[in-house]
Amino acid sequence: MEAKRLTGEKATEYIKSDMIIGLGTGSTAYYAIKKVGELVKTGLKIKAVPTSKETAQLAAEAGIELVELAEVDKLDLTIDGADEVDQNFNLIKGGGGALLREKIVASATEKLIIVVDESKLVDYLGDFDLPVEVTKFSWQYTKRMIEKLGCTAKLRQANQNKYITDNDNYILDCDFGKIKDPAGLALKLNQLPGVVENGIFAGMTDLVIVGYKNGQVKVLKAQS
Numbered sequence: 001m002e003a004k005r006l007t008g009e010k011a012t013e014y015i016k017s018d019m020i021i022g023l024g025t026g027s028t029a030y031y032a033i034k035k036v037g038e039l040v041k042t043g044l045k046i047k048a049v050p051t052s053k054e055t056a057q058l059a060a061e062a063g064i065e066l067v068e069l070a071e072v073d074k075l076d077l078t079i080d081g082a083d084e085v086d087q088n089f090n091l092i093k094g095g096g097g098a099l100l101r102e103k104i105v106a107s108a109t110e111k112l113i114i115v116v117d118e119s120k121l122v123d124y125l126g127d128f129d130l131p132v133e134v135t136k137f138s139w140q141y142t143k144r145m146i147e148k149l150g151c152t153a154k155l156r157q158a159n160q161n162k163y164i165t166d167n168d169n170y171i172l173d174c175d176f177g178k179i180k181d182p183a184g185l186a187l188k189l190n191q192l193p194g195v196v197e198n199g200i201f202a203g204m205t206d207l208v209i210v211g212y213k214n215g216q217v218k219v220l221k222a223q224s
């Protein structure tokens with residue numbers, strides 16, 4: 001908890017007045033959003049694009065002015081969490097179900113800052129099942145197509161019902177084992193009919209801020 005707070009708050013040091021920022025989803029991004037709310041109250045002037053309905057509500061409650069993605073050309077900076085981060089800064093995201101909007105916002109942003117605690121750092125992606133957002137119409141067919149790529153896929157449930165995303169789709173959580181070629185797998189997945197988006201974020205991250213149990217925070221820069 002403390003590690004998540006430290007990293008979430010540290011990321012807000014990169015925000016300057018007049019920026020348009022993206023706000024991620026999840027328990028680590030939560031601390032960044034809360035901190036941005038405090039900064040806004042003391043004079044920071046920013047506008048934010050939320051990556052989920054949950055984040056939109058949290059940000060509005062914190063007094064942050066929200067804008068639609070449609071209203072902006074680009075975002076200056078986005079702060080978001082991740083489920084796994086490998087040594088090349090490839091990510092698995094979507095544990096919280098917001099991967100589609102998160103990927104769109106990440107792609108529209110100049111600087112993507114990922115905030116994680118140390119438990120999220122891995123050598124290879126894949127211990128965490130890869131979330132893939134699929135259409136309701138095709139999910140059984142799309143599941144079979146995804147499994148042909150070498151995984152077992154499970155339809156995500158919430159309170160004994162099918163989990164439904166903010167975009168009215170389903171999520172398949174896919175166990176691929178160790179993912180040796182994240183960018184290649186992401187491309188293959190997105191070519192399958194019925195796949196809306198997958199949770200691999202390859203080559204998008206600029207900074208990873210890691211919070212440690214002992215209170216340390218490290219800022220890691222992507223190699224360009």
Ligand SMILES: O=C(CO)[C@H](O)[C@H](O)COP(=O)(O)O
Binds near residue numbers: 081
């Ligand atoms: O991708 C996400 C939501 O779709 C989250 O960023 C990811 O699940 C990490 O969440 P947390 O900070 O709660 O561990």
